[in-house]
Amino acid sequence: MLHFDLPRLSAVCLIFLVAGTVKGVTGMGLPTVAMGLLGIAMPPAAAASLLILPSFVTNIWQLLTGPGFLALARRLWTMVAGITAGTVAGAWLMTNDSAGWTAIALGVVLVVYALFGLAARQLSFPARMERPLSPLVGVVTGLITGGTGVFVIPAVPYIQALGLDKEELVQALGLSFTVSTIALAIGLQRQGAFQLDDIGISGLAVLPALLGMWLGQHIRRRVSPATFRRWFFMCLAVLGLQLALRPIF
Template sequence: MNEYAFFLLLTLTFLLAGLVKGVTGMGLPTVAMGLLGTAMAPAAAAAILVIPSLLTNLWQLLAGPAVLSLLRRFWAMMLGIVLGTVGGAALLVRVDPLWSGLALGIALMGYAGYALISPSLSIPVRAEPWLSPLIGLVTGIITGATGVFVMPAVPYLQALRLDKDELVQALGLSFTVSTLALAAGLLVHGALQVDQLGLSSLAILPALAGMWLGQRIRARISARRFRQCFLLFLLLLGLELISRPFF
């Protein structure tokens, strides 16, 4: 891929990823990893998404008043995410890109399949002390190995029946910690380079433009129908990544 084609891919990827986040409130790293993963090693794609992911998720985290209470409630989960991600990043860096791409495809299809079915789960508060760190650790390992932050953290937080604003902030907290931990894991394992941070910075503008556009679109279309189309797109993208090692 020549330089101009690469920059076009980078711009369109983060424009689309930002648009999805603007409409649905999530999905920027998932879309970015899925699309960039079709053109480069997942470890390189993960390095490029660090800065736009961090900025957009910090924005989401700090948009409400519950930051400190969420930190007190979910600190064990966040610790599990950090430990799992830093350790799991060794898989993303050292495994053959075809097979790490397969793992990324499985993660995309697993999340999309779950979200399309949307089972109604409820977890009692009394289970949080032992379940939160376990969920954090598993989420971290999957994040480290694939660059995708959503499983099983998103279903878990949704099952706690937080109110709407708390859920948005809790997701922002989980994604922010996951992004920082992924950056640390890539750095520890020698896969985060200065030139990649430069590319990551270039992705900020299209990501923010996409978010703005997505917020405008959200007011005009059915968010439910858009979400269904987005999840079907992730299924197809995951299937393409899974098929690569076999053809």
């Protein structure tokens, strides 16, 4: 069970406020930012347990507000199945790491995602490749999610390469993130790292996350999303390097 004193609980609320703000501006990034910042102060398994409810609440809203959930679910079901299987299996890596490799892996994933975001390159592939790629992308994403608590690689670049319109893209990302969150909760619970008692602590992070999303939506009207994303990815790269190199220095 997770235990927090008032200073640490205040820090957790501030982290989810920041992570929610990033999601409000960019439409993604809450789990990534939260895991990166929480990973500085606690083991990734504990950070992932805190992430469950805020991530689920914010992503289920994103999933259900799009125009074609059933069509997207039929199209992406093999990826979703791969994410589920990979995440549940990969949670073993996070909860059985005694050497600190999970924190290093988390840092590496953040750096890779940040560099991809800064490159701003749009991937593409022939339509015939979608059927074999979807389950593979799902399994790899799931293993990384289970091992680090970060949902984005390679699912986000893959979904962005599918040629979806703006509303479909947002909903497809919501589907991927929601499934990842549920599968991560199952995987952590199977390993004894997430219990029903932890839901209360995780639930406390929902309000600052939602408040952050509201703030982020207001910021988005006043600040160029492209500029914000660039600074976001630069900060994410620095954070990832700090996590990846901390055991060395």
